[in-house]
Amino acid sequence: xxxxxxxxxxxxxxxxxxxxxxxxxxxxxxxxxxxxxxxxxxxxxxxxxxxxxxxxxxxxxxxxxxxxxxxxxxxxxxxxxxxxxxxxxxxxxxxxxxxxxxxxxxxxxxxxxxxxxxxxxxxxxxxxxxxxxxxxxxxxxxxxxxxxxxxxxxxxxxxxxxxxxxxxxxxxxxxxxxxxxxxxxxxxxxxxxxxxxxxxxxxxxxxxxxxxxxxxxxxxxxxxxxxxxxxxxxxxxxxxxxxxxxxxxxxxxxxxxxxxxxxxxxxxxxxxxxxxxxxxxxxx
Numbered sequence: 001x002x003x004x005x006x007x008x009x010x011x012x013x014x015x016x017x018x019x020x021x022x023x024x025x026x027x028x029x030x031x032x033x034x035x036x037x038x039x040x041x042x043x044x045x046x047x048x049x050x051x052x053x054x055x056x057x058x059x060x061x062x063x064x065x066x067x068x069x070x071x072x073x074x075x076x077x078x079x080x081x082x083x084x085x086x087x088x089x090x091x092x093x094x095x096x097x098x099x100x101x102x103x104x105x106x107x108x109x110x111x112x113x114x115x116x117x118x119x120x121x122x123x124x125x126x127x128x129x130x131x132x133x134x135x136x137x138x139x140x141x142x143x144x145x146x147x148x149x150x151x152x153x154x155x156x157x158x159x160x161x162x163x164x165x166x167x168x169x170x171x172x173x174x175x176x177x178x179x180x181x182x183x184x185x186x187x188x189x190x191x192x193x194x195x196x197x198x199x200x201x202x203x204x205x206x207x208x209x210x211x212x213x214x215x216x217x218x219x220x221x222x223x224x225x226x227x228x229x230x231x232x233x234x235x236x237x238x239x240x241x242x243x244x245x246x247x248x249x250x251x252x253x254x255x256x257x258x259x260x261x262x263x264x265x266x267x268x269x270x271x272x273x274x275x276x277x278x279x280x281x282x283x284x
Contacts, residue, residue, distance in 0.1 A: 008271035011260045012049040012057065017267030020260075021057050022276060023049045027072070029057065038072050046070075048094040058117070060094040060103065067091050067105050069117055083115055086125055092133045097143040098263075102159075104146050106134025112148045114159065124162045128155045135173065140182040145199075147185065149174050154187050156199060166199045175216055177259075179240075180223040188214035194228055196240065205243040209236060216270070218259030227268065229256020235270055235277075251277045 006024035013020040019031025023046035027039040038057060039046075046059040057072040067083040085091055089107035096103055102123070104114045110130040114123040128134065132150035139146050145165070147156045154176050156166040168174075172190040179186060179196070184204065186196045192210030194217065195203050212232035219226050225246070226238040233252030236245055251270065258271040268279040 005271070005274065005276045007273045008258050008276055009045065009047050010049045011258050011269045011271055011276075012051040013260055013262040013267055013269060014051045014055075015053065015263040017262030017264055019051075020262075020267070020269055020278075021049050021051055021059075022271070023047065023059060027057075027059055044068070047091075048096055050096045050098065050100045052100045056100075058096060058100045060096065060105075062091045062094075065090060067094065067103070069103060081117065081120060083120065085113055093135060093137045093148075095137045095139055095146075097139045098141055099143070102139065102143055104137045104139065104148075106137045106148050108133045110134060110150060112137055112146065112157075114146065123159065126155075126157045126162055126164070128153065129167075136175065138176070138178065140178045141180060142182055145178065145182055147176060147178065149176055154185070156185065166197070166201065168197060168201075172213055175214055175257075177217040177219055179219050179226075180221060186217050186219065186226055188217060188228070192230065194226070194238075196226070205240065207238050207243060207245075209245050209248075210234065216256045216259045216272070218261055218268070218270075220261050220268075221263060221265045227259050227261075227270070229259055229270055229272070231255040233272070233275075235259075 008024045010023040029036040044061040048060040065088040069081045071079045093106040110128040113125045130150045134148045136149045154168045176187045194207040196205040212230035216229035234250045237247040256272045260269045
């Protein structure tokens, strides 16, 4: 299925793949063949979203230099928590851990700041070593690592001690995703190439085949399939055991920037500016 939507910034998929939430110009839940509006007029746009185990939808939005985490429960009630970035820097990207318990925010001066959500405890601020804005941030599945991309580099930190455990150069406004097991990361590079790196710095796989720039990456929960989307709207499925392409389709009219699987691997969402596609079983 394909759905017309606004500029999709994030998608949260329910664990069993029986519904999902889209953060674009509005926040909307799609399940039970119904669409529910979660975004009230005048509310800021969400930049990250997770569907928690109890069905609560946790979203992250920006208001000036403040970051607001909002919980949307099924009866329509909302709760809001505000977080202030040190030195009033401007937030540029955000992510939640898979269980929604921690928040990371990238800013316009190359730093990322972490908090626990419920306690609002500041866990640290990490420096990418660049003054370039952080274009994307993400947690590993276990929440022990966090990664951030600038225009030319992806840096990975240990959440507990704030130490950088890996740093990778890239020349193409990199997209990235952690692989299950949290010891590997896939990163796009110039020429439509995707490299799978160990955090020790070894290039495990080099995936060739895209014509356009790779703008979105996601991996299946069983770590067998990597999905990449490009600036031309093309989506490719790769066998991570062999490094070979399995399937390709140009399903989008413009760049694919979001690639998200459900936790059980039964649903895949790819999306970008004004478009979203739903793939059954992450295969076609």
